[in-house]
Amino acid sequence: MNRFHPYLLSAPAAALLVGLLLGPLVLLLRVSLYEPASGRGFFTPGTWTLENFATVLDRYGVRLLAFTTAFGIGVAAVSVSVGYPLAMFIRSLSETARRVAVAGVLLPKLASVLVVVFGLQQLLSAAGPVSQFLVVTGVVNEPVTLSRSLFAAVLAEAYLILPYAVLVLLIQLQRIDPTLEAAARGLGASRWAAFRRVTLPMSLPGMILAGQLGLVWGMGAFLGPMFLGGPEQVTLSVEVYRQAFEYNRWPRAAAGAVVLLVAVGGSLGGYSVFTRRVRGAA
Amino acid sequence: MPNTVRTSPTPGTEPSSATVEAQAWVTVGSVSFRYGAAPVVRDLSFTLGKGGFLTLLGPSGCGKTTLLKLMGGYLIPSAGRIGLKGREITRLPPEKRNTGMVFQNYALFPHLSARRNVSFGLEVRGVSRAICQDRADAILERVGIAPAERDRRPAHLSGGQQQRVALARALIIHPDLLLLDEPFANLDRHLREQLRSELRRLQQETGVTTVMVTHDQEEALAVSDWIGVMNNGRLLQFGTPREVYDRPRTAFVARFLGDANLIDGVLFGHPLGSVVMVRPERCVVGLDAALHRRRWSAQVRSRAFLGPDVVVELESPNRPTIRARYRPLAPHDRRPQLDVGIPDDAAWLIPEADAIP
Numbered sequence: 001m002n003r004f005h006p007y008l009l010s011a012p013a014a015a016l017l018v019g020l021l022l023g024p025l026v027l028l029l030r031v032s033l034y035e036p037a038s039g040r041g042f043f044t045p046g047t048w049t050l051e052n053f054a055t056v057l058d059r060y061g062v063r064l065l066a067f068t069t070a071f072g073i074g075v076a077a078v079s080v081s082v083g084y085p086l087a088m089f090i091r092s093l094s095e096t097a098r099r100v101a102v103a104g105v106l107l108p109k110l111a112s113v114l115v116v117v118f119g120l121q122q123l124l125s126a127a128g129p130v131s132q133f134l135v136v137t138g139v140v141n142e143p144v145t146l147s148r149s150l151f152a153a154v155l156a157e158a159y160l161i162l163p164y165a166v167l168v169l170l171i172q173l174q175r176i177d178p179t180l181e182a183a184a185r186g187l188g189a190s191r192w193a194a195f196r197r198v199t200l201p202m203s204l205p206g207m208i209l210a211g212q213l214g215l216v217w218g219m220g221a222f223l224g225p226m227f228l229g230g231p232e233q234v235t236l237s238v239e240v241y242r243q244a245f246e247y248n249r250w251p252r253a254a255a256g257a258v259v260l261l262v263a264v265g266g267s268l269g270g271y272s273v274f275t276r277r278v279r280g281a282a
Numbered sequence: 283m284p285n286t287v288r289t290s291p292t293p294g295t296e297p298s299s300a301t302v303e304a305q306a307w308v309t310v311g312s313v314s315f316r317y318g319a320a321p322v323v324r325d326l327s328f329t330l331g332k333g334g335f336l337t338l339l340g341p342s343g344c345g346k347t348t349l350l351k352l353m354g355g356y357l358i359p360s361a362g363r364i365g366l367k368g369r370e371i372t373r374l375p376p377e378k379r380n381t382g383m384v385f386q387n388y389a390l391f392p393h394l395s396a397r398r399n400v401s402f403g404l405e406v407r408g409v410s411r412a413i414c415q416d417r418a419d420a421i422l423e424r425v426g427i428a429p430a431e432r433d434r435r436p437a438h439l440s441g442g443q444q445q446r447v448a449l450a451r452a453l454i455i456h457p458d459l460l461l462l463d464e465p466f467a468n469l470d471r472h473l474r475e476q477l478r479s480e481l482r483r484l485q486q487e488t489g490v491t492t493v494m495v496t497h498d499q500e501e502a503l504a505v506s507d508w509i510g511v512m513n514n515g516r517l518l519q520f521g522t523p524r525e526v527y528d529r530p531r532t533a534f535v536a537r538f539l540g541d542a543n544l545i546d547g548v549l550f551g552h553p554l555g556s557v558v559m560v561r562p563e564r565c566v567v568g569l570d571a572a573l574h575r576r577r578w579s580a581q582v583r584s585r586a587f588l589g590p591d592v593v594v595e596l597e598s599p600n601r602p603t604i605r606a607r608y609r610p611l612a613p614h615d616r617r618p619q620l621d622v623g624i625p626d627d628a629a630w631l632i633p634e635a636d637a638i639p
Binding site: 177179180182183184185186187188189190193197198201202 | 354355356375376377379380381382383385387389390391392393402403405406407451452455
């Protein structure tokens with residue numbers, strides 16, 4: 001034991017990864033290639049087929065895939081555009097106030113995700129405070145249901161990922177020397193021009209990372225679309241859940257999960273090409 | 283206590299303060315700044331003529347950088363007014379003042395090339411890209427940044443190059459006032475001396491009115507037309523380098539600008555409690571001491587070799603201890619006892635006591 005091999009330090013994490021991720025993934029891949037169960041059980045053992053993928057990638061499936069990707073982009077866009085001003089605000093606070101604000105941003109993460117989702121459901125229901133407020137202020141004539149919609153589903157998922165987005169953006173923004181903005185102003189740039197020409201481009205790496213988090217999170221979204229989305233808001237995750245638990249078509253559910261995994265990987269590739277172009281232009 | 287300007291009383295060879303007053307390109311009138319409850323700048327006033335180079339000199343925490351930021355619009359005074367080019371700018375935001383500032387850490391934009399850093403001030407004024415590039419290249423040429431270096435980002439430039447780029451960036455907008463915050467603090471001695479003479483040349487060529495902040499008295503004496511010595515948020519003295527060096531108003535100023543012997547004034551026939559300053563290099567040592575009325579023999583307590591000069595500390599019973607700086611005739615002067623003489627014109631009676639903060 002003269003030298004600790006660095007790999008040894010990663011052994012516990014590696015064991016977890018193999019046992020809880022790679023192993024089940026291989027299993028998933030195998031299940032997606034079985035024929036569906038005829039009678040009892042989850043599938044027909046000993047069979048090999050690509051039929052499940054053909055069904056998952058039919059016209060309806062492709063539409064689901066497109067919606068899932070768009071949903072991910074939507075969640076990313078909302079979390080970054082809500083998180084950025086919030087991070088800018090927190091950055092401007094004194095050190096003590098900043099600590100309190102960061103704790104406040106992280107607070108929702110202490111509640112169970114289910115609590116958050118059901119809470120939002122209540123908040124956006126016809127009897128909920130938002131609806132009541134709209135009635136009282138005369139924006140609408142009668143109570144409206146804001147849940148069971150694309151808006152509610154995206155909002156819920158963006159809300160869940162927002163703390164991470166804010167943290168990532170804040171860390172990036174805090175790395176920018178405030179003297180740089182002062183220098184820009186001194187050279188004749190208005191507050192806005194200094195932001196656009198200095199702060200914004202310098203915070204781009206943080207925006208890109210926050211967007212990436214939102215994209216991956218949004219594409220894998222299940223609870224939001226399931227409990228706050230309408231009948232149209234079916235993401236691949238929801239579909240996988242239905243195939244498995246409602247129709248007992250485990251091989252098809254497995255195929256759906258594999259497709260989702262590949263789709264997320266593909267989106268990340270596309271995202272990195274897109275962001276490289278943005279950075280090149282900036 | 284009001285902290286009024288004490289301008290140059292010397293007519294003749296040095297620029298007279300009267301003409302400066304008349305032009306008054308920069309006016310700082312009774313400016314105070316408090317950070318919370320703590321006063322940082324106290325009731326401070328001076329004026330500076332067009333094209334002048336003023337150095338604000340003082341120990342760290344004396345308020346000199348705060349004063350610079352007040353002039354640049356990065357801070358707003360608690361009281362008083364600041365004027366530039368005949369208009370009041372006390373509350374104007376930095377972008378409306380047309381002052382160019384070189385920050386201590388240079389504050390170059392890390393995501394832009396040296397050239398884009400320099401052209402920034404023109405870009406935000408809506409100048410076309412081609413003209414921006416031409417003017418940036420012209421001024422970069424002037425400060426000695428080679429074409430190959432102009433496309434580099436600041437991280438890939440040396441400290442000296444960064445300093446030049448920062449100066450070029452501030453000068454390209456033809457500022458009415460150039461503000462320099464310890465511009466040479468992060469450079470080694472050799473580079474510092476080279477750059478400060480370049481700065482002085484550039485400043486004289488462009489005629490830009492300049493205010494520099496430093497704690498380095500040698501730097502202040504070398505480049506400035508005017509020196510303002512600050513302590514505890516107050517301006518203790520404002521004058522030409524020679525004036526401030528030879529005729530300091532207070533003991534603090536005397537000590538801050540180089541080495542000073544502060545001697546009981548009684549010895550020179552002044553009243554009790556007065557203080558007289560004699561610069562070490564004005565003291566006469568050895569045989570020549572016989573030429574002066576005030577002379578005595580002293581023990582050499584310490585001897586420091588400074589290259590061309592030697593500084594000796596001279597002790598004698600019933601006499602003040604004197605530091606003298608002289609150029610020895612023999613290379614290995616080891617005499618344990620020396621005569622020391624103080625020429626009459628080397629003794630300067632300090633006219634004011636140090637203000638209590």
